[in-house]
Amino acid sequence: KNEVEQSPQNLTAQEGEFITINCSYSVGISALHWLQQHPGGGIVSLFMLSSGKKKHGRLIATINIQEKHSSLHITASHPRDSAVYICAVRSPPPLLGSGTYKYIFGTGTRLKVLA
Amino acid sequence: EPEVTQTPSHQVTQMGQEVILRCVPISNHLYFYWYRQILGQKVEFLVSFYNNEISEKSEIFDDQFSVERPDGSNFTLKIRSTKLEDSAMYFCAVGGGQTEAFFGQGTRLTVV
Numbered sequence: 001k002n003e004v005e006q007s008p009q010n011l012t013a014q015e016g017e018f019i020t021i022n023c024s025y026s027v028g029i030s031a032l033h034w035l036q037q038h039p040g041g042g043i044v045s046l047f048m049l050s051s052g053k054k055k056h057g058r059l060i061a062t063i064n065i066q067e068k069h070s071s072l073h074i075t076a077s078h079p080r081d082s083a084v085y086i087c088a089v090r091s092p093p094p095l096l097g098s099g100t101y102k103y104i105f106g107t108g109t110r111l112k113v114l115a
Numbered sequence: 116e117p118e119v120t121q122t123p124s125h126q127v128t129q130m131g132q133e134v135i136l137r138c139v140p141i142s143n144h145l146y147f148y149w150y151r152q153i154l155g156q157k158v159e160f161l162v163s164f165y166n167n168e169i170s171e172k173s174e175i176f177d178d179q180f181s182v183e184r185p186d187g188s189n190f191t192l193k194i195r196s197t198k199l200e201d202s203a204m205y206f207c208a209v210g211g212g213q214t215e216a217f218f219g220q221g222t223r224l225t226v227v
Contacts, residue, residue: 033216035218040220041152041204041220041221041223042218042219042220042221043158043206043218043219043220043221044218045216045217045218048216086157086158088158090216101146101163101216102160102163102171103148103150103160103208103216104160105150105157105158105159105160106157107156107157108157
């Protein structure tokens, strides 16, 4: 079983729809990232969350630490939002001087928004 | 301007050849990471680098791989003798700690 699970794997929406992508994880974390990967392959960091909720433009990300769950919402979706959205969790802080944070990635959600 | 730039964006190499992938951060960072993504699969952790030494590495990061910061700025990933299965997108990331990580655009490595 993957330590980071995303759902759905694929999502097709009509322009203007409200979209939700979910991420559940089974390991302890110090933060969670939502990333966007475009067809060309490049990765862009959208949010880093350790609690609560963040909003940037039409994107909203929430996290529930107790339930080990995070959601990414896109309001008023647009075809340019079409991409793969990846949830990545960051390991707990390393012991002082003994290491770095490590990221575990979900398999991604492929979103296609139709005009 | 991106926080980190990777070069080359795409490299094609013959099996058995050595390749060096480069990562150039804009500002000073202490934490560096290499990840790879085989086509159609999820991103996988390769290695983390802190204070000029390897901090952690995955089982993928075997003796064929090495990392270094040759001039205190660039961060490189070397694959000594490439195999077909090394074909993947390789991502460098910098930052971390209390700040978010920044990812490079990736280098697409194709081994033929």
